[in-house]
Amino acid sequence: MKKIFLFLILSVLLSVSVVAQEQSTSPGYKPSSYYTFAWNTLWTIGDFNKWVGNGSPAGFNFGGRYFIPGTNFAAGFNIQWQRVWQDYPQQTFYGDNGVALTAVNYRFTWMVPFQAAIDYYFIPSKMISPYISLGIGGDYMEHHLLIQELDIYKTYWDFSLTPEIGALIKFGAFSNFGAQIAFNYKWTTNQINFSNNDKFKNLQMLQLRVGLCYLLR
Amino acid sequence: MRFFKLTLLAAGFLSLASCSKYPPLSSRLLEDLAILTQYDVNTNFGQYKTFSMVDSISYISDKSTKKILDAQAKAVLTRIAQDLTSRGYQEVAKSTNPDLGINVSAIEVTNVTAYYPGWYWGYPGYYPPDWWGYPGNSYYYPYYPTYYTSYSSGTLSIEMVNFKKINPKGQIPVVWNAFIRGLLTGTHTTVDITNSIDQSFAQTPVLKTSL
Numbered sequence: 001m002k003k004i005f006l007f008l009i010l011s012v013l014l015s016v017s018v019v020a021q022e023q024s025t026s027p028g029y030k031p032s033s034y035y036t037f038a039w040n041t042l043w044t045i046g047d048f049n050k051w052v053g054n055g056s057p058a059g060f061n062f063g064g065r066y067f068i069p070g071t072n073f074a075a076g077f078n079i080q081w082q083r084v085w086q087d088y089p090q091q092t093f094y095g096d097n098g099v100a101l102t103a104v105n106y107r108f109t110w111m112v113p114f115q116a117a118i119d120y121y122f123i124p125s126k127m128i129s130p131y132i133s134l135g136i137g138g139d140y141m142e143h144h145l146l147i148q149e150l151d152i153y154k155t156y157w158d159f160s161l162t163p164e165i166g167a168l169i170k171f172g173a174f175s176n177f178g179a180q181i182a183f184n185y186k187w188t189t190n191q192i193n194f195s196n197n198d199k200f201k202n203l204q205m206l207q208l209r210v211g212l213c214y215l216l217r
Numbered sequence: 218m219r220f221f222k223l224t225l226l227a228a229g230f231l232s233l234a235s236c237s238k239y240p241p242l243s244s245r246l247l248e249d250l251a252i253l254t255q256y257d258v259n260t261n262f263g264q265y266k267t268f269s270m271v272d273s274i275s276y277i278s279d280k281s282t283k284k285i286l287d288a289q290a291k292a293v294l295t296r297i298a299q300d301l302t303s304r305g306y307q308e309v310a311k312s313t314n315p316d317l318g319i320n321v322s323a324i325e326v327t328n329v330t331a332y333y334p335g336w337y338w339g340y341p342g343y344y345p346p347d348w349w350g351y352p353g354n355s356y357y358y359p360y361y362p363t364y365y366t367s368y369s370s371g372t373l374s375i376e377m378v379n380f381k382k383i384n385p386k387g388q389i390p391v392v393w394n395a396f397i398r399g400l401l402t403g404t405h406t407t408v409d410i411t412n413s414i415d416q417s418f419a420q421t422p423v424l425k426t427s428l
Contacts, residue, residue, distance in 0.1 A: 058240070085240040090249065092420050098258045100420040103251035110238035142238065148251050148398065 027173035028125040031215035033066045033074075034168070036180045038211020042082055047200035051143070051192050052107055056084040061209055065119060072121045078135055078162075080113045093195040106146035113139040113186075115162060127170045135162035135184070141203075143192050158190035158203075168213060176216070182209040248404060250413045254421050256393040257359050260379065263427035265316035267309045268301055268377075270294060271344050278325040285323070289407050294321060296411040297375060300418040305426035311349055317392075320344050320376040346389055349380065357388040373397040373410065375417065377424075393424060 040059035044052055059082035065074040085108030092102040115137030122130050139160050144153040166182025184207050192200040256262075273286040274293060297319060298308050309315050346354035356378060377393040384390075395417035399405060418424060 083238060083240060094420075098256040098421075099254070101251065101253045102416050102420055104249040108240050148249075 028127060028170075029174060029217055030124040031067065032217060033064065033076075034178075034213045034215040035065075036061070036063045036211050036213040038063075038180055038182075038209045040080060040082060041208045042084060043206045044084060044203075045206060046202070046204040048192075048203040048205060051200055052084045052086045052109060054084065054086045056082070058083040059207075061211065063117070065117070067121075067124065072124055074119045074121065074124075074131075076117050076119070078113070078115045078117055078137075080111075082111045082113070084109050095195050101147065103147040107144065108146075109141055109143050109192075111139050111141040113137065113160065115160070117162075117164075121168075127173060129168040129170075131166055131168070133162075133164040133166065133182075133184075135164065136160075137162075139188055139190060141188075141190050143194070145194055152194065154193065156190050158188045160186055160188040160190075162186045166209070168215075170215065176214060178213045178215060180209065180211050180213045183207070184209070248399070250397055250399040250405060250409060252413050252416050252420070253396045253398070254394065254417050256421055256423060257390065259359065260382075260390075260392045262392075262424050265379075265381065266305075266307055266426055266428045267313070267315040268306050268317040268319060269309055269311040269313075269315040269349075270298060270319040271321055271348075275320075275322040275344065276325075277322060289410070292407050292411055293373070293414065296414045297321065300415060304418070304424060305428070314350075314380070316379070316381050318349050318378045318380060320374075320378065322374045322376075323371060324374055325371045349378075349389075351380070351383065351387075351389060354383060354387040354389050356391055357384075359390045359392070370399055373413075375414070393421060395421075 038061045039057070040061045041055065041057045042059055043055040059080060061078055061080045063076060063078040065076035067074045085106070087106045088104065090102055090104055092100055093105075094100050115135035117133050117135040119131045119133040137160060139158050140155070141158065142153050142155050144151055146152075162184050164182050164184035166180060166184075168178055168180055170178040186205045186207060188203050189201075190203045192203070271294075273284040274290045276283050276285045301319070302308060306317070311318070346352070346356065356376075373396070375395040375397075376391050379390050379392045382390050382392075395414075397410065397413045397417065
């Protein structure tokens with residue numbers, strides 16, 4: 001029993017050292033920086049979902065990251081363009097001063113988020129490099145309510161937070177090109193205020209980002 | 218490699234340039250009727266009982282004005298009277314000094330950009346106050362009118378005037394109005410229009426008598 005136990009311990013130690021050898025000698029590099037251009041899909045949640053219930057694939061994101069030397073952290077930016085929309089059957093809106101309006105209405109929100117981000121990469125030199133990220137910044141949003149040819153809209157700037165998980169996938173061990181896939185949750189201080197029954201605050205959303213990246217050594 | 222990078226950059230900028238913030242729009246947006254109402258919040262509609270209506274609809278367009286009383290016009294006038302009656306009001310002849318009066322007009326205008334009270338009240342054939350037995354008087358809005366910026370097709374206008382609140386200047390206040398837009402596209406049936414009239418009353422729950 002003792003010999004078997006010792007044999008098992010030695011086997012585990014040997015296999016771990018083999019793996020460690022592979023990790024240290026397998027090809028790859030840690031980039032100094034990279035840029036991404038990605039397609040972004042958004043789903044509204046919470047009160048934002050009461051304004052527009054549909055998810056939307058109409059969006060893209062441009063970002064850049066710069067690795068902090070000696071660490072697995074990278075800092076950078078994200079700029080995004082996104083649109084969500086939905087049409088609704090006849091609804092009645094009640095305003096001030098005795099006003100009421102019933103009509104088919106078409107709602108959409110167009111947003112331009114811009115954020116600074118800090119990422120942590122678990123194994124940045126590998127072909128598949130998972131990371132976690134936190135974005136902090138703001139958004140410019142336009143909320144539009146279309147009734148026949150009337151376009152009633154309001155614009156707001158806001159503050160937002162975006163925690164994210166994702167991965168960089170190099171197309172080869174030493175390739176300068178790769179893909180990025182990421183999923184995040186976003187909370188904003190933005191609001192929608194059109195009528196007494198359309199007042200929402202702190203808009204929230206979920207996003208999926210898939211795109212290409214260009215890495216620099 | 219450099220050519221590839223430049224191509225990628227150009228493709229990115231082209232994608233950005235081709236993006237419009239406006240999504241593809243549904244045709245229902247323009248086809249369906251919109252119903253806009255506004256009432257004087259300082260008027261107690263419960264204290265009034267009788268009303269009288271015009272006997273035809275004023276049709277006002279860029280080219281002409283006339284009074285119409287075809288089957289559709291009759292259906293419109295009848296439905297308005299029914300809606301008011303169901304709210305406790307009683308229709309009487311205009312000679313009996315009613316509390317309230319109802320003006321009904323169909324307006325086809327192509328270039329109007331803002332609603333301005335009195336703009337079309339000067340049209341011949343429209344119902345001036347003297348038709349109601351108040352010569353020398355004029356209509357006015359005691360509340361700030363809502364601007365409605367689209368008359369590119371047609372609008373059915375229903376106005377309720379209050380004969381019991383004529384001011385010393387001889388102005389007869391308009392205490393409730395309804396605009397039903399989209400009427401003159403030719404795609405709407407009489408049922409669409411009368412249902413919209415019902416909705417215009419339904420979205421003004423204060424419009425009922427307590428007498």
